[in-house]
Amino acid sequence: MIDSLFSWIDDRVALSRSGRHLLDKIFPDHWSFMIGEIALYSFIVLLLTGVFLTLYFVPSSTPVVYHGIYAPLRGQTVSEAYDSTINLSFAVRGGLLMRQMHHWAANIFVGAIVVHMLRVFFTGGFRRPREANWMLGTTLLILAIFNGFLGYSLPDDLISGTGIRIAFSIMESIPFVGTYLAYFLFGGSFPGTAIIPRFFILHVLVLPLLIIGLLAGHLGMLVKHKHAQFPGKGARDDNVVGSPLWPTYAAKAGGFFFLTTGVTALLGAIVQINPIWQYGQYYAYKVSYAVQPDWYMGWLDGALRVMPAWEINLPGHMIPNVFFPAVLLPGLTFNLIYAWPFIEAKLSGDTAEHHLLDRPRDKPLRTALGAAVFAFYFVLFGASATDVLANYLSITLNVVLWSFRILCIVVPIVVFPVAYKICVELRDTPGAGQRKRHNIIVRSADGGYSTIAADEYPGYVRPELEPVALDEVDLVAAMSADADQGPEGVYRIPRDYS
Amino acid sequence: MPEVPETPGADGPAGNGVGRHPHPGAPIPIDSPQFQVAAKNPRRVEGVVAAAFVASFFAIAAFGAAYWQAASSWVLGVTLGIALGTFGFALVAWGKYLMPQGPFEEPRPQMATTKEEKDEFVADFATRGKIAVERRGFLVKLMGAAGAVLGVVVAFPLIRSLGPRPNQEQSLYHTKWRKGAKLTSIEGRAVKVDDIEVGGIITVFPPDDLGGAFSQTVLIRVQQSGNIVTQPGRETWGPDGYLAFSKVCTHAGCPVGLYEELTEQLLCPCHQSLFQLSDGAMPVFGPAPRPLPQLPLYVDSKGYLRAQADYDEPIGPGFWYRGGANNEYAQ
Numbered sequence: 001m002i003d004s005l006f007s008w009i010d011d012r013v014a015l016s017r018s019g020r021h022l023l024d025k026i027f028p029d030h031w032s033f034m035i036g037e038i039a040l041y042s043f044i045v046l047l048l049t050g051v052f053l054t055l056y057f058v059p060s061s062t063p064v065v066y067h068g069i070y071a072p073l074r075g076q077t078v079s080e081a082y083d084s085t086i087n088l089s090f091a092v093r094g095g096l097l098m099r100q101m102h103h104w105a106a107n108i109f110v111g112a113i114v115v116h117m118l119r120v121f122f123t124g125g126f127r128r129p130r131e132a133n134w135m136l137g138t139t140l141l142i143l144a145i146f147n148g149f150l151g152y153s154l155p156d157d158l159i160s161g162t163g164i165r166i167a168f169s170i171m172e173s174i175p176f177v178g179t180y181l182a183y184f185l186f187g188g189s190f191p192g193t194a195i196i197p198r199f200f201i202l203h204v205l206v207l208p209l210l211i212i213g214l215l216a217g218h219l220g221m222l223v224k225h226k227h228a229q230f231p232g233k234g235a236r237d238d239n240v241v242g243s244p245l246w247p248t249y250a251a252k253a254g255g256f257f258f259l260t261t262g263v264t265a266l267l268g269a270i271v272q273i274n275p276i277w278q279y280g281q282y283y284a285y286k287v288s289y290a291v292q293p294d295w296y297m298g299w300l301d302g303a304l305r306v307m308p309a310w311e312i313n314l315p316g317h318m319i320p321n322v323f324f325p326a327v328l329l330p331g332l333t334f335n336l337i338y339a340w341p342f343i344e345a346k347l348s349g350d351t352a353e354h355h356l357l358d359r360p361r362d363k364p365l366r367t368a369l370g371a372a373v374f375a376f377y378f379v380l381f382g383a384s385a386t387d388v389l390a391n392y393l394s395i396t397l398n399v400v401l402w403s404f405r406i407l408c409i410v411v412p413i414v415v416f417p418v419a420y421k422i423c424v425e426l427r428d429t430p431g432a433g434q435r436k437r438h439n440i441i442v443r444s445a446d447g448g449y450s451t452i453a454a455d456e457y458p459g460y461v462r463p464e465l466e467p468v469a470l471d472e473v474d475l476v477a478a479m480s481a482d483a484d485q486g487p488e489g490v491y492r493i494p495r496d497y498s
Numbered sequence: 499m500p501e502v503p504e505t506p507g508a509d510g511p512a513g514n515g516v517g518r519h520p521h522p523g524a525p526i527p528i529d530s531p532q533f534q535v536a537a538k539n540p541r542r543v544e545g546v547v548a549a550a551f552v553a554s555f556f557a558i559a560a561f562g563a564a565y566w567q568a569a570s571s572w573v574l575g576v577t578l579g580i581a582l583g584t585f586g587f588a589l590v591a592w593g594k595y596l597m598p599q600g601p602f603e604e605p606r607p608q609m610a611t612t613k614e615e616k617d618e619f620v621a622d623f624a625t626r627g628k629i630a631v632e633r634r635g636f637l638v639k640l641m642g643a644a645g646a647v648l649g650v651v652v653a654f655p656l657i658r659s660l661g662p663r664p665n666q667e668q669s670l671y672h673t674k675w676r677k678g679a680k681l682t683s684i685e686g687r688a689v690k691v692d693d694i695e696v697g698g699i700i701t702v703f704p705p706d707d708l709g710g711a712f713s714q715t716v717l718i719r720v721q722q723s724g725n726i727v728t729q730p731g732r733e734t735w736g737p738d739g740y741l742a743f744s745k746v747c748t749h750a751g752c753p754v755g756l757y758e759e760l761t762e763q764l765l766c767p768c769h770q771s772l773f774q775l776s777d778g779a780m781p782v783f784g785p786a787p788r789p790l791p792q793l794p795l796y797v798d799s800k801g802y803l804r805a806q807a808d809y810d811e812p813i814g815p816g817f818w819y820r821g822g823a824n825n826e827y828a829q
Contacts, residue, residue, distance in 0.1 A: 026604045096571040097578070129609035162752055162768060165711075169751040169815040179664035179817050187661040189669045190711050190751075194661070226606050233601045241603045248597040255589025262583030269575020284711030285684070285701050285745060287753040291768050304750060304785060305769045311787040311816055320816030321787045322750050353608055387770055397770050398783060467603035468532045478533035479598060 024470045027249045028229035028242035032119045034256060039112035040219075041260040042105045043211070049102040050204065056088035056095065057081070059200030061156065061193040070277055078156075078281040081196050085155040086277055101268030106148045108264065110296040113141045121340075121370050124358035125228050128351060131341035133221045136214055138337045143211050145296050150203040152274065152294055156196060161282025162291050165190060166304075166322075173323040191284055230357050234467040237355045241467045244475070290388050295381075302383030303329050306405045333377075361432075364423035372416035379408040532602070537595035544596065550588035557581035670820075671812050673744075674707035675793060681717055681742065681803040684708055690801045691738050694719045697759040701745060704805070712813060714745040714753065715793050717803070718775065720762055728792060729778035735794040740803060742793035743779045746814035747771060749786040764790070787816070 010016050027033075060080040066073045068087050078086075088095040117137060120126055126134035149167070153160045168190045171182035187194030226240045235241040243249045267273075279288060293301050303325035312319040344366065345351050360367040382389075383404040390400045426432045438454040537543040561577035631638055664670050680688040681702040689702060699718045707713040718741050720726060726736030735741075743764070745753050752768035763782070764773045771786030773779040779790035791813050794806035812820050 024604060026602055029601075093568055094565060094571070094574055097575045100571075101575070165752060166750045166768065169749075172815060172817040175818045179670060179819060183662060183664045184657060184660035189664075225609065226604075234603065238606055238608070239603045240606050241601045243597075243600055244602055248593050248599065251589050251593025251597060255586045255591075255593060258582045258586025258589060260586075262579045262581070262586055264579075265575050265582055266579035269572045269579055283709060285703075285709060285714040285753050287755045287767050289756075289767050291752070301769075307785045309749075309771075309781055309785050309787045313821075316821050317818055318816045318820045319818070320820075321785055322815060325785075326750075353610060355606060387767070401770065401784070465532055465601060467601040468530070470602050470604060473533075474528065475533075475598065478528040478530075 023244065023246040025223075025245040025249075026226070026240040026242045026470070027245065027253075028227050028235070028240060030230055032123075033227065035112055035119055036116040037253060037256055038260055039109055039116055040215070041257045042109040042112060042264065043215070044257070045105040045261055045264050046102060046109060047208070049098045049105065050208075052095075052098045053088065053102055054204055056084060056092055057154065057200075058084035059154065059197045061191075061196050073277060073280075076281065079196070081154060081156040082276070082281045085157075089277070097265070097268050099268075100271075100273050101264050103152070103273045104267040104271070105264050106151060107273075107295060108260075110141070110144050110148055113137070113144055114296070117141065117337075118370075118374070122358075122360040122367055123228075123230075124354065124363060124366070126341045126344075127354040128341075128345070129225055129353055130221075130228070133218060133225070134341055135338050136218050136221070138334060140211060140214050140218060142334060143207055143214070147203055147207040147211070148294055148296060150199045150207065153199055154196065154203060155274075155276045156282050157274075157276035158279040158282050158286060158288050159291055160276075161191070161284075162287055163293055163297075164195060164282075165284070169320075170322050170326040173320040174327055175317075175319060175323070191282075226355070228355050228357050230359075233465070235356060237353065239467070240355075244470060290391075292384055292388070298384040299377045299380040300326055300330065302380035302385075302404070305386055306380070306383045306401065306408060308405075336373075361423040361426040364420045364427065367423050368416045368420035371419040372412040375415040376408055376412045379404065379411050383408065532600050533598045535596050536599045540596060543591060547588045547592050547596070550584045550591070554581050554584040554588065557584060664819075669712040670817065672808055673713040673813060674704045674710055675713060675715070675805045675808045676704065677805065677807050679704040679706075679805045681715070681795070681805065682708065689717060689803050691740070691797050691803060692801065694740075696721060696723075696739065699757045701753075702742070702803075712746065715742050716745045716754065716757070716764065717742045718757060718762075720775065721759075726776075728776060732778065732792060732794070734796070735792055735806070737795055737797050737803075740795055741775055742795055742803075742805075743773070743775070743790040744793070744809060744813040745790075747786060748781070748788040748790060748813075748815060749784070751815045754790060 058080045062080045063077050064080055064083050066076050066078050066083055066086065068074070068083070068091055070086055070090050073086065085099075089099055090096065120134065120137070149163070153164050153167075168182050168186060171185065172178045174181060183189065185195070185198065186192050187198070227242075229235045229241060233241050243252070280286075292298070304322060307321060307325040309321065310324075311321050358366075383401075386397060386400045386404060389395075390397045393400075439451040440454050442450050442452055444450065557577050558581035561574060561581055564573045564577055682688050682705045683700060683702060686705070686708060688705070689700065694700060694717070696719050699716055702715050702717045703710055703713050719739050720741060721739075723739045725734070726739060726741055727733050728736065728741065743754075745755070747754050747766040747768065749766065749769055749771050752766050754764045754766045754771075754773065756765040756767055757763075758765065762775045764775060764779065765771070766773075766784070766786065769785055771784030772782050773786070773790050774782045777789075778792060781787065781789060791809040791811050793809060795803055796806055798804055
């Protein structure tokens with residue numbers, strides 16, 4: 001039955017001819033290569049849970065009186081968007097879980113993309129031939145951030161509504177076209193009634209389609225280039241060393257998908273996120289204390305806060321305050337990220353193809369620069385909590401704000417030389433990063449003591465194994481030889497000591 | 499531990515693999531360690547994997563039962579999470595410890611193409627195109643013209659229909675406050691001069707724009723009684739201890755909702771800009787660059803608070819066409 005079905009399909013698509021080598025496709029093993037996988041898997045969770053949510057969410061600002069099962073809200077006039085979000089949370093079986101999983105998956109998605117990018121940056125994974133894929137990934141990050149913002153804006157609650165108001169102000173601040181952009185997006189002045197339906201269609205159709213398309217390109221290029229790898233285990237620029245797609249990598253990656261989904265489900269189950277019934281419906285004249293966006297917008301919010309109270313007044317025109325932290329800063333940030341592979345190639349003069357990744361310490365300048373820039377954004381992220389910190393630490397807002405204004409300049413200046421020095425020291429220290437060899441103290445027959453070095457890898461008897469070219473061997477025969485109980489017993493294979 | 503034969507080059511430092519071609523041409527025996535599973539004790543790992551699958555089975559059954567019984571959200575999530583997590587754990591452990599780990603390798607061709615490949619492609623592409631185009635130059639021009647018109651004409655209604663132009667009738671420059679408009683609470687009740695205690699604050703709107711995002715105004719009764727003058731030129735704007743300011747922050751547009759009576763300061767909870775009311779709501783802290791516009795008030799013969807006029811400058815955050823800080827357009 002299965003055989004004949006496969007045969008029927010294969011006669012029409014010739015999978016066994018074109019796809020045979022796919023089974024042997026090698027994926028390098030390293031824990032840091034799984035961060036991108038987390039992003040991919042959370043995106044799948046987002047699609048699945050998101051479809052569930054669209055079945056119950058009503059994208060409309062039409063006012064209705066709440067009559068649901070959540071008693072504190074009964075009788076209040078709320079928008080259909082807010083009303084349906086409350087209902088899908090409380091009245092739909094499993095609805096709250098799906099909503100919280102969706103929100104957690106969004107936070108994990110953007111987080112995994114950022115950490116994945118840091119991995120690629122610090123290991124030089126953006127160098128030729130991967131510059132275009134680096135830029136594609138940067139675009140994916142921008143789309144993910146935008147779609148996250150659109151998504152948490154949809155329930156029309158007091159906190160997200162305030163976020164939309166700020167977004168309107170930010171759009172307005174763009175010279176020449178700003179007010180036109182804002183009025184066209186909002187269908188008129190703020191708030192209007194168009195924004196929720198428009199955000200909805202952007203959030204569930206336009207941006208996901210773009211993300212899916214670009215993601216396919218991102219992964220397609222990955223397959224084309226074959227994954228970059230760390231040196232060691234016989235890895236060279238002209239080979240790929242790791243485990244084969246079938247069955248080893250498939251089992252590990254497939255299992256990792258379920259692990260990611262499982263963790264998301266646990267978070268959605270026991271860690272409350274975005275309890276909009278506590279915030280209440282958005283009204284333009286209402287506001288709440290401790291208004292913080294989702295974490296990936298934190299650096300922008302922090303930048304808005306630490307920005308000095310400057311504006312540029314021109315004859316008849318104005319460049320408003322928010323333009324600098326909320327338009328210029330992200331513009332510079334992402335353009336710098338886009339351009340970095342080319343800037344570095346220009347500076348280093350290195351335009352050769354690279355498939356072996358760097359250790360961060362071996363490129364002190366890049367690592368120190370990346371650390372300093374990242375520290376700057378990390379301080380901005382912290383600055384998005386000035387009010388909460390002032391409250392929590394019982395110090396004045398004045399002290400907190402000025403601390404952050406100074407820190408966002410001082411911290412990068414300190415981080416750069418420190419990171420540089422650490423890299424240089426580590427690079428020049430023999431054996432740094434290698435597992436330390438234990439010393440064994442030996443007592444001799446005449447009572448003297450001496451030390452001898454233990455095995456290089458305690459518990460292992462061998463150094464690294466040589467990689468085996470799969471086209472030279474019969475993996476089926478090798479697997480069926482019952483390696484579990486081979487005559488030589490069982491080997492433990494040292495891994496990841498590169 | 500079993501004896502392992504020395505592999506050539508294996509004693510070199512890790513990572514110095516360049517130029518090492520292992521096993522040139524020699525077949526690898528199928529009992530080589532590369533084909534062995536990674537588990538020290540495969541039977542025990544198999545047991546752990548089996549236990550994880552069994553746990554997953556029971557957890558997903560519990561999830562189904564919980565869903566059927568309409569259990570609370572956290573029960574659904576925990577059972578689902580355990581089911582997925584143990585399933586994933588079992589698969590990963592199976593793949594990591596009970597399947598051949600290699601290392602295996604495959605060749606990686608350089609991405610860069612040779613000059614011949616490029617030349618061949620370009621020559622073919624260009625030559626074919628050239629022949630096709632040169633013979634029909636007139637068609638190419640027509641295609642360009644039609645395509646350009648198509649692009650412009652399609653793009654224009656798509657974008658232009660999205661919303662109105664931000665012209666002067668819109669809320670960018672004016673609010674709904676008019677001469678004589680009663681200061682009205684969100685419930686629709688006009689505020690009288692005795693309605694608010696000293697130190698009290700209320701959000702007011704023009705009667706025809708209750709809840710309006712741009713008309714929203716904070717009305718505050720300050721400590722002093724009588725006429726309050728916050729700036730020169732505003733001699734009559736604050737009758738009977740009342741001051742009214744736009745509630746839209748001049749920084750990013752949040753409602754400036756927190757009032758500290760002692761210092762007579764308004765705080766924006768979004769980005770912590772602080773405005774000194776007695777000084778005409780001048781920003782004294784935070785990122786707000788301009789004072790909150792003040793609404794001129796008067797008290798009518800029946801004791802109702804009314805607006806003398808609209809704000810004398812655009813309220814809220816700045817925008818390109820707003821003009822400078824002291825916009826004179828309204829006069």
